[in-house]
Amino acid sequence: xxxxxxxxxxxxxxxxxxSACRQDDALLADWRDYHLIGDVLRGAAPLAQTDEAAFxxxxxxxxAREAAGRAAPPAGPGHRPGEAANAPRYRWRxxxxxxxxxxxxxxxxxxxxxxxxxxxxxxxxxxxxxxxGPQGVVVRDAALExxxxxxxxxxxxxxxxxxxxxxxxATFEAPPAAVVRAGAR
Amino acid sequence: xxxxxxxxxxxLRTALMPxxxxxxxxxxxxxxxxxxxxPQDKAASGAxxxxxxGRMHEGNRIRAYVGTFVxxxxxxxxxxxxxxxxxxxxxxxxxxxxxxxxRSVFRHNDQVLTLWPQTGVARSxxxxxxxxxxxxxxxxxxxxxxxxxxKVPGQVDRVAGVSAEVVQLLPRDGLRFGYRVWxxxxxxxxxxxxxxxxxxxxxxxxxxSELQLDAPLKVDELLRxxxxxxxxxxxxxxxxxxxxEAEGWQLRQAVPGFQALSCHKRAxxxxxASGLHCVFSDGLxxxxxxxxxxxxxxxxxxxxxxxxxxxxxxxxxxxxxLMGEVPPATLRRFAAALERRPSSP
Numbered sequence: 001x002x003x004x005x006x007x008x009x010x011x012x013x014x015x016x017x018x019s020a021c022r023q024d025d026a027l028l029a030d031w032r033d034y035h036l037i038g039d040v041l042r043g044a045a046p047l048a049q050t051d052e053a054a055f056x057x058x059x060x061x062x063x064a065r066e067a068a069g070r071a072a073p074p075a076g077p078g079h080r081p082g083e084a085a086n087a088p089r090y091r092w093r094x095x096x097x098x099x100x101x102x103x104x105x106x107x108x109x110x111x112x113x114x115x116x117x118x119x120x121x122x123x124x125x126x127x128x129x130x131x132x133g134p135q136g137v138v139v140r141d142a143a144l145e146x147x148x149x150x151x152x153x154x155x156x157x158x159x160x161x162x163x164x165x166x167x168x169x170a171t172f173e174a175p176p177a178a179v180v181r182a183g184a185r
Numbered sequence: 186x187x188x189x190x191x192x193x194x195x196x197l198r199t200a201l202m203p204x205x206x207x208x209x210x211x212x213x214x215x216x217x218x219x220x221x222x223x224p225q226d227k228a229a230s231g232a233x234x235x236x237x238x239g240r241m242h243e244g245n246r247i248r249a250y251v252g253t254f255v256x257x258x259x260x261x262x263x264x265x266x267x268x269x270x271x272x273x274x275x276x277x278x279x280x281x282x283x284x285x286x287x288r289s290v291f292r293h294n295d296q297v298l299t300l301w302p303q304t305g306v307a308r309s310x311x312x313x314x315x316x317x318x319x320x321x322x323x324x325x326x327x328x329x330x331x332x333x334x335x336k337v338p339g340q341v342d343r344v345a346g347v348s349a350e351v352v353q354l355l356p357r358d359g360l361r362f363g364y365r366v367w368x369x370x371x372x373x374x375x376x377x378x379x380x381x382x383x384x385x386x387x388x389x390x391x392x393x394s395e396l397q398l399d400a401p402l403k404v405d406e407l408l409r410x411x412x413x414x415x416x417x418x419x420x421x422x423x424x425x426x427x428x429x430e431a432e433g434w435q436l437r438q439a440v441p442g443f444q445a446l447s448c449h450k451r452a453x454x455x456x457x458a459s460g461l462h463c464v465f466s467d468g469l470x471x472x473x474x475x476x477x478x479x480x481x482x483x484x485x486x487x488x489x490x491x492x493x494x495x496x497x498x499x500x501x502x503x504x505x506x507l508m509g510e511v512p513p514a515t516l517r518r519f520a521a522a523l524e525r526r527p528s529s530p
Contacts, residue, residue, distance in 0.1 A: 144488075144495065144506070151473040151493075151508050153312070154447065154464045 001027055005034040231330025237352050238329075241366065244373030246271050252345065252396035253283070258389045258491025267393075270402045277407045291411040298411055307417035329468045332357050332442040342367060344376045345393040354469065359383060360441060360515045361470050362492060369398070380492040380510060388492035389510075424449035424462075432461050434476065435526050440518045442467035451475070465509075465519070472509030474519060479504065487513055501525050 003009050004017045021027045249271065255264040263284040270277050280290040291298040292312075299308045333354050340351040349367035356363050363385075367377035377392035428448050429435060443465040451460040460477035479502070488495040495508040496516040500523055507516040 144497075147473070147475050147506055147508065148490075148493070148495075150451070150462055150475075151471075153310075154462070154471070154473060 001030045001034065005031065005038070227330055230334045234330055234333060234335045234354070237335055237366075237368075240373040241368060241375050244368060244375065245269075246276070249400050249402045250374070250396060250398050251400040251402065252393045254280075254391065255394050256389070256391040258493070259489075261491065264394070268400075268402060268407060270404050270407060272404045275404050277404050277411070279407055279410065291407070293408065293411060298414075300414070300417060305417050307414045307419045308422060309419060310422040328442060328444075332361060332467055333469065341370070342377075344369075345396040347376060347396060347398065349376050356383075358441065359512060360518065361467060361511055362388065364469065367392070372398070374398075382512070424451070427461070429461075429463055430526065432476075433526050433528075434461070434523060436519075436522045437524050438522045440465070440515060440522060443472060443515075443519075446471070451477075470510050472507065472511055472515065472519060474523070475506040475508075476500070476523075477504045478502065487516075489513075496520060 001017070004014070004021075009017050021031065250267070250269050252267050253264060254267050255262065263282070265283055266281045268279045276292070276294055278290075278292045280292075282288045282290075287302050289300045289302075291300075295312055297310055297312050300306075333356055336353040336355055338351055338353065342349055342351060344367050348370045350370055352366045352368060354364040354366065363381040363383075365379040365381060366375055368374065369376050376396065378390070379387045380389040382388055426448065427450050429445065432448070432450075444467075446464045446466050448461065448463040451462050460475060463474045463476075465472045465474070485499075486495075486497045488497075492510045493508060494511065494513050494516055495506065496513065497504075497506050498520050499505065500520065503525075505520060505523065507519050509516065
């Protein structure tokens with residue numbers, strides 16, 4: 001241990017000494033004592049005695065947990081995600097974000113307050129629902145939305161190249177309403 | 186086969202590029218759709234148009250990129266994460282919607298797979314419309330130049346962190362919209378696109394908000410993801426092809442510039458009689474005509490959402506819904522021209 005503390009071990013001897021330390025706590029205690037003696041002799045203020053073994057015992061499982069939870073690159077279609085991988089780490093940040101979002105949402109809802117929200121699950125073939133809103137009459141029609149979807153799927157019929165055509169249609173989700181305009185233009 | 190021809194076109198275009206650029210340097214149309222060009226001007230304009238369209242496609246072909254794509258239509262905003270790789274003749278993309286219902290769309294050449302993780306449904310289909318561009322260039326279709334002109338204002342903007350030059354595609358009549366396209370300067374990749382009405386107002390806009398060019402992606406990685414559909418209920422769509430004439434319809438008069446591209450039968454809603462979905466295109470814009478028997482409509486309705494207009498009307502005891510990224514006047518022309526064939530009920 002004395003030779004190890006003095007940096008006089010190399011190669012195989014160094015490896016052997018380090019493995020012995022891993023297995024024998026008494027050797028580790030000797031290691032700490034040698035360094036404490038050295039610090040005192042050199043006049044350096046001794047640091048508070050910390051138990052590295054206990055610290056490492058807490059650190060290693062924490063690192064293992066973090067490595068397991070770290071989000072991998074998109075796993076592909078087989079991945080049915082539940083909670084996002086970064087949720088445990090950022091819950092406290094989300095709490096703060098929710099507060100600011102609530103403020104913004106409050107403003108948005110004030111603006112949209114006049115537009116009623118009909119039931120999302122309109123059965124196919126039911127009559128369109130006309131709702132009076134600030135922009136005029138707003139139509140919610142499940143049949144129309146289905147046709148819009150079909151139009152977008154075939155809407156790659158353009159020489160405007162990908163990404164514009166295909167990506168636009170893959171990105172864009174049918175909005176909840178279309179505005180009725182009276183009269184032709 | 187189509188992909189090999191596409192590569193041939195790409196090398197042809199590269200050879201013609203210096204000539205095409207010289208054509209661009211010469212005077213172009215000064216403003217919005219003005220008086221019709223003389224035949225030789227139209228031919229030159231057509232060549233410039235073909236050249237720019239080729240450059241846009243070349244840009245999409247040679248790049249691997251990852252980015253966030255945003256589509257703004259009217260008051261509606263959608264965004265998605267995009268991965269794109271092109272290796273030789275293979276193109277593969279993955280689009281993960283960041284707005285609305287979670288879904289992933291994979292495209293491998295003209296094969297498209299859509300996955301909805303929440304419902305566990307996977308839908309596979311072949312989109313023949315994706316191979317259209319190549320056909321048009323192969324037949325040296327000059328019809329595009331009949332209805333659109335190209336204008337390069339010499340403007341360079343910064344989009345998603347890259348320098349992009351602006352190209353305007355202007356309609357020659359009031360039956361279609363114009364476009365403003367931003368191409369990344371080095372490669373020609375389209376990074377932003379605006380659809381404009383006759384007054385130059387932006388109806389719809391789609392653009393990358395964030396873009397990483399030359400991302401280290403491989404076709405194999407995305408292909409493996411595309412093949413992992415365990416746990417999903419796979420539906421394969423093979424809609425029955427048909428034609429307007431076969432279903433007893435005809436166009437009394439063609440709408441200038443628009444040609445029929447495809448026609449498919451649609452399953453009847455709530456067990457009713459089957460309908461029809463026909464797609465027309467002028468090369469840049471497409472119009473869908475949905476026809477279904479019965480269901481009398483009390484009144485005509487015109488709806489607008491961003492650049493997409495929808496006209497619902499009644500055509501000889503059939504319910505018709507016409508929609509497309511075209512002005513309402515175009516939809517009305519289609520509705521006026523559609524009629525049942527004399528021999529049909």
